[in-house]
Amino acid sequence: MSSTELRIEKLNSRQLKLLEKCREEWRLNGLGKGQTDRVKAEAAIKAAYRAVGLAEPRVIVWLKSPWAGNSASRILESDIDWPYHLNTAQLEVWDAVWKQCPRQLEAISGEAHWKEVRRSLRLSAEKKVIEREGVLLEKYLKDQFAENMGIYIWHYLRSLAGANVSKKLREEAENQVKSAIEGRLSALAAEQIYHELVQPVHLQVWSYVAEPLKQRIPTMSGILAGPQKWQINYGLHDSSWLSYYDFVDRLGIEGTTPLKGLTDLARNAGWVWAYENLCIMTDRPLEVHRDNRFRIHAEDKMCMRFGDDWGLYAWHGVLVPPYVILLPEPLTFDLIESEPNAEVRRVLIERFGLENYLREGKVVKMHQDNAGILYRMNLESDEPIIVVRVKNSTPEPDGSIKEYFLRVPPTMQRAKQAVAWTFGLTEEEYDPLVET
Template identity: 40%
Template sequence: MKLTHAQEAMAAAIEDQWLAAAVQTGDATREAAEKGVRDSYLLAGHEAPDRIYWFGSPRAGAVAVALLSGRLSVPDLPPAVTPPAVTPPAASADPVAVTAASSSTPSTSSAAFAAPPAASSAPLSARVVAAASPGSAASGGSGPGADLLAEVVGELLRQGWVPGETAGPSLRRQVRTEPWAAARRAAVETLGSDGWAQLSAAAGRRSWGLVMDLIAGRLRLRLGEDLAAAFPGDDGRAARMPVLDAIYGQHDGPWLSTFEAADRLFPEAGLMTGLAGLAAVARNAGWWWANETAAVLTDRPTTLTRDNVGRLHRGEGAALEFRDGYGLWAWRGMPIPADLASELPALTIDRIRSEGNAEIRRVMLEHYGYDRYLRDAGARKLGSDETGTLWYLDLPGDEPLVMVEVVNSTPEPDGTSRIYWLRVPPRTRSAREGVAWTFGLTAEEYQPLVQT
């Protein structure tokens, strides 16, 4: 079939709705998301999960899945035994509270952690928290991995997890991949291959680029890198594996939109029936994991900042940030270190000059302003003509910064004339040549009748 203009417009409107869901920030709608999870399991022919756990970010969710699936282990625990008779504490003392509080305090003597595991009468949950606490020998010491492990273990326990309880194998294939494949086969049979291709372009092509390429793809890549850095050796591989099993929740909107548009065109075909649970989660939560006996869900981000073409972009903090503090720092889509983001508001000429990484220096220059940097760093004037003024500045370890200063010949409403700065190739030798280059012309070819 061939879609009419009205049908294409309908598909585009559905894509807009799913795009809005894909970039929505704020807490998840947990009750609706959990119902969607249970429906997804049932539609796939599985019993609903026994437990559903919630975490503040995909990073914490991935570590939780690694723990629940047995890939990442909770540190060895001291055995539980009946303690020998000792002088009883004061009647007002709470031995469990004392044990838990002391074991989770980072300032506890390192000698105590260096000794072999001693028998303990503390409850199992308290001993798990103690073993996973940053600084303990069992947790691997201190650092981002130990901190994250302790946070995830504590959150699992708070939500009712019993140490040793596992979630079973991943059901991503059964819950997500197979329903998608079945729905696609049915859609192609219903619309024909040409009709399906046309509908996919009308209902999903734009949002796929904006969401999957510029947000979800960047998050997936950075998440793997961060988990590898946080956990050494085999633990790093174990922590990264769940990233491959993630279901993207709200970021699945770009392909769900096409199926919803197809379902709207042919409601009798039931094209969204097998995807209803996945769609419910996507409308109400972030990334999630489906395992045999437990599901792990995450909240949507609290912050999402993009530039005018949809790239992650922010100079004053994380461009994509989650409730538990995890985030991605980016400038015009390029990942940048978190400490660089804190530097940007107070950049100096010397700091920019001293940066050895050319890509990071370009980020600094964009934030500082090329025109401002030319003035403050003492750029050399190469010449002027009727088109503008050409400026030149050496950049250590990079190509020279060459720009044309152009004055808009059409005054602003207040009578002033706006100044524009055009970056041109380093080989440029005149302002006319530089301005002509921006139009794809040579200096000789550039002969404007009227300048505006």
């Protein structure tokens, strides 16, 4: 560190205000939605390759969701050579990838060679159609040629792609930056940035949005089923760790340039699967809906939807099957009881209404005193539901008294104890005469 480079011991008020602005920008970026700027995103990923000494990817393909990107990556790393092994959604990914590649592969192999490839594939298609149909029909020829071209291009991409370099793009660039900024921040200043900037962005962007995506994406069926590798650059969902270095740059500390490509990528794209010579890029979501605690949530549609109409359904952060959100007919007690997943069943109970669920279920009265009545309902493969039934201390305008069912922890044994818990008090501390 030269004598002109100052060391920051503790963030001052001006720097803390700058941190707040940076935090809000990266939070909004990570929760972003809308159209993707593919031109800027491609420039960003090329810069990220160059930053770690790699040549720019020779082929770039775009898909509309991280599920599609993951499917393409798994097809690429498999030995599938026939598209009919795939299910309908996977076949759409197969087609979407190869149809983007002819011009890019022509640029790599040369015009003359590519013309010869097309001629050979067409002759093969003509032969297959005649063998199958007895006559050369243009419609069948077109379909057979497209099938041959798709198979050829996927074989070519496998031989071209090379190793996955997603991890390299991050680790080597980050190590360069760490070395360049070493000594410019005290441990206290670095801790301030981590707790005031990185942690909040990580919670809202990664924990509440990206992590649910990671849970749902690997649910591959058929030939693509199997262990999941997470060799990915997460684009906009890398906002938390990138925010640290962006803020360091805003403090006037030099040396963060190697991460500029990944930073620009996060501002302009979704998830990316990077290989030595091939890059699979995906768009940002078109819609993201959250509750007031920033958890993904929507009551009547996908909480996160991408351009290919793949997405997530969630209820206050809990991933649920589509039927839980889209079910057209009213929920029933039997439907709830038939749901095998305990977490999903809790969501269904919440939607059905706890009071309705208890009225239709097998409820056991555990205890009764002046505070209310404590009930227990046993559930298969889940903890029991314990509720306390209480009366409102203030009559309604018509003189009636409203009753409420309040869910309490399974450890509650007495009604007064349960009511006290709802006020954050012990049974001994609770006095109904001062209840507000």
